[in-house]
Amino acid sequence: MSNTTYEPDETVDARGATCPGPLMDLIGKVKESDPGTVIELRTSDSGSKTDVPEWLDEAGHDLLGIEDAEEGSEWDIYVEVT
Amino acid sequence: MGHLRGGDLSGAARSPLPTMPHEIIVVGGGTGGTVLANRLADRLDAEIADGAVHVTLLSDDPQHVYKPVFLYVPFGEKTVADARRPLRDLVDDRIDVVVDRLTAVDTDEKRLTLRDRPDWTYDQLVLATGASLAPEEVPGLEAGAHHFYGPEGATALRDELATFTEGHLVLSVVGVPHMCPAAPVEFVLMVDDWLRERGRREDVDLTYTYPIQRAHGLQPVADWASAQFEQRDIALETFVNVETVDPDAQTVETVEGAEFDYDLLVAIPPHAGSDVVAEAGLGEDGWVDVDKHTLEATAAEDVYAIGDVADVPTSKAGSVAHFEAGPVADRIASRARGETPTASYDGKTVCFLEAGTDAATFIEFGYGDEPTVRPASKMLHWAKLGYNESYWLTARGLL
Numbered sequence: 001m002s003n004t005t006y007e008p009d010e011t012v013d014a015r016g017a018t019c020p021g022p023l024m025d026l027i028g029k030v031k032e033s034d035p036g037t038v039i040e041l042r043t044s045d046s047g048s049k050t051d052v053p054e055w056l057d058e059a060g061h062d063l064l065g066i067e068d069a070e071e072g073s074e075w076d077i078y079v080e081v082t
Numbered sequence: 083m084g085h086l087r088g089g090d091l092s093g094a095a096r097s098p099l100p101t102m103p104h105e106i107i108v109v110g111g112g113t114g115g116t117v118l119a120n121r122l123a124d125r126l127d128a129e130i131a132d133g134a135v136h137v138t139l140l141s142d143d144p145q146h147v148y149k150p151v152f153l154y155v156p157f158g159e160k161t162v163a164d165a166r167r168p169l170r171d172l173v174d175d176r177i178d179v180v181v182d183r184l185t186a187v188d189t190d191e192k193r194l195t196l197r198d199r200p201d202w203t204y205d206q207l208v209l210a211t212g213a214s215l216a217p218e219e220v221p222g223l224e225a226g227a228h229h230f231y232g233p234e235g236a237t238a239l240r241d242e243l244a245t246f247t248e249g250h251l252v253l254s255v256v257g258v259p260h261m262c263p264a265a266p267v268e269f270v271l272m273v274d275d276w277l278r279e280r281g282r283r284e285d286v287d288l289t290y291t292y293p294i295q296r297a298h299g300l301q302p303v304a305d306w307a308s309a310q311f312e313q314r315d316i317a318l319e320t321f322v323n324v325e326t327v328d329p330d331a332q333t334v335e336t337v338e339g340a341e342f343d344y345d346l347l348v349a350i351p352p353h354a355g356s357d358v359v360a361e362a363g364l365g366e367d368g369w370v371d372v373d374k375h376t377l378e379a380t381a382a383e384d385v386y387a388i389g390d391v392a393d394v395p396t397s398k399a400g401s402v403a404h405f406e407a408g409p410v411a412d413r414i415a416s417r418a419r420g421e422t423p424t425a426s427y428d429g430k431t432v433c434f435l436e437a438g439t440d441a442a443t444f445i446e447f448g449y450g451d452e453p454t455v456r457p458a459s460k461m462l463h464w465a466k467l468g469y470n471e472s473y474w475l476t477a478r479g480l481l
Contacts, residue, residue: 017395018396021259023293024293027337030337058321059337060338
C-alpha cells in the first residue's frame with residue numbers, strides 16, 4: 001500500500017484484470033456505496049488511468065488522485081462517491 | 083465406482099490405498115469439461131485401461147448445450163434443439179459420465195458433496211462449471227428485457243422479434259464480464275440486416291449501449307463495431323451502466339444518471355460464477371482464482387478451473403475453454419504419472435464475429451495481444467456456420 005494521502009473506506013483490488021475489468025469492478029462498488037465513501041481501486045491495467053477519470057466525469061463522482069503503486073505497472077486510484 | 087482417493091503412479095504414493103485408482107473428477111458438461119474429459123481419455127489411455135486411473139465427468143444436465151447456437155434462434159435460423167446433444171454420446175467410453183449436482187468442495191479433505199449421492203474424494207479436480215445468468219441483480223431487468231443467452235430467452239425473443247415492426251430496439255450490455263463477448267455486437271448487426279431484409283428497418287431505431295467509453299472491451303473490436311454502426315445508422319451510447327428497468331413505462335435508468343426509452347429491450351444480463359466456488363474459498367466472486375498459465379487454483383492444490391468459471395484475463399468464450407483443456411489435460415496426466423507438468427496455456431482466444439446475416443470476420447489473440455479485425459466476408463460467415471456444425475467433433479476431441 002503506497003498511499004499515505006487518502007484513507008479509503010473500501011478497496012477494490014482489480015490487479016491482474018484487463019480492460020474493462022477494473023472499471024467495471026469500480027462501477028459495481030460505486031453502485032453499492034453511499035455518498036461520501038472513498039474507494040481505492042488497485043489496478044495493473046494502464047488504461048484505467050484514463051478510463052476511470054472519464055467515467056467519473058460522466059457519472060459525476062470525484063477523482064481524488066492516482067498514485068503509482070509499483071514502478072509503472074500498478075496504480076492506486078482514489079475515488080469519492082458523491 | 084469407488085471415488086476413493088488413489089495417488090500418483092510414481093511409487094511415491096500420497097494415498098494409504100495405493101491399489102485404488104488415481105481419481106480425476108471433471109465437474110461440468112459444457113465445452114471445457116467435455117473436451118477435457120475426452121483429452122484425458124487419450125492422454126491416459128494405458129493408465130485407464132489397467133485401472134490405475136479413473137476419470138469421471140460430473141454434470142447436472144444429461145444434455146450438452148452448445149450456447150453459441152442461441153444467437154441464431156431469435157432470427158429463426160436455428161432452433162433450441164440444435165444446441166443440444168446427449169452428453170454421453172459426446173464423451174469417450176473410457177470416461178464415466180455421472181449426472182448429479184456438485185453442492186460443496188472441501189479442498190483440504192479433497193472431498194466433494196453431491197446432491198443425490200454420498201461424498202466423493204478426488205486426487206485431481208477440474209471445475210468447469212461455467213457461468214450463469216443473474217438478471218435479478220438489476221431491478222426490473224428480468225421482466226423488462228429479452229435476452230438470447232439461454233433457450234427460453236432466445237425463444238421468447240424470436241417470438242417478440244417476429245411481430246416487432248416499428249419502434250426503438252435497444253441492445254444493452256448490462257453485465258460485464260459475460261459469455262461470448264462478441265455476441266452483443268453480432269446481434270445488433272444481424273438484427274439490422276434481418277430487419278432490412280423484411281422491409282422494417284426504416285421503422286425501427288436501433289441503439290447499442292455499452293458500459294465503458296467505447297463499444298467493446300477490446301479496442302480493435304470497438305473500432306470495428308463503431309464503424310459498422312455508423313455505416314448502418316445504429317446509435318452507439320457508451321458509459322451506460324443500467325441501474326433499473328421499468329417494464330411498465332419501458333424506460334431504463336443508468337448509474338450515470340441518464341434515462342432512455344425502449345420498445346424492445348434486448349439485454350446481456352449480469353453473469354454470476356458459482357456459489358460452490360465462493361463457499362469453497364476458491365474465488366471471492368464465484369470465479370475461481372487461478373494461475374493464468376497453469377489454470378491451477380491459487381487457493382488449493384490439485385484443483386484446476388477451465389472455461390467461464392476460471393478467472394483469467396481473456397474472454398469468456400468457448401474457444402478459451404477448448405484451448406485451455408489441452409494443457410490442463412497434459413498437466414493432469416503428468417501429475418497422475420508422478421511427473422512434473424510443463425504444459426501451459428498462453429491465453430489463445432478465437433472468436434468469429436457475424437457482421438450481419440451473410441458476412442462474418444474473426445479475431446485471434448493471446449494474453450496481452452491486441453487482435454486484428456479482418457474485413458468481413460461471406461466465406462468467413464460460411465466458416466462460422468460450418469464450425470458451428472463441426473463443433474460436435476470438437477466436443478468429442480476430434481478437432
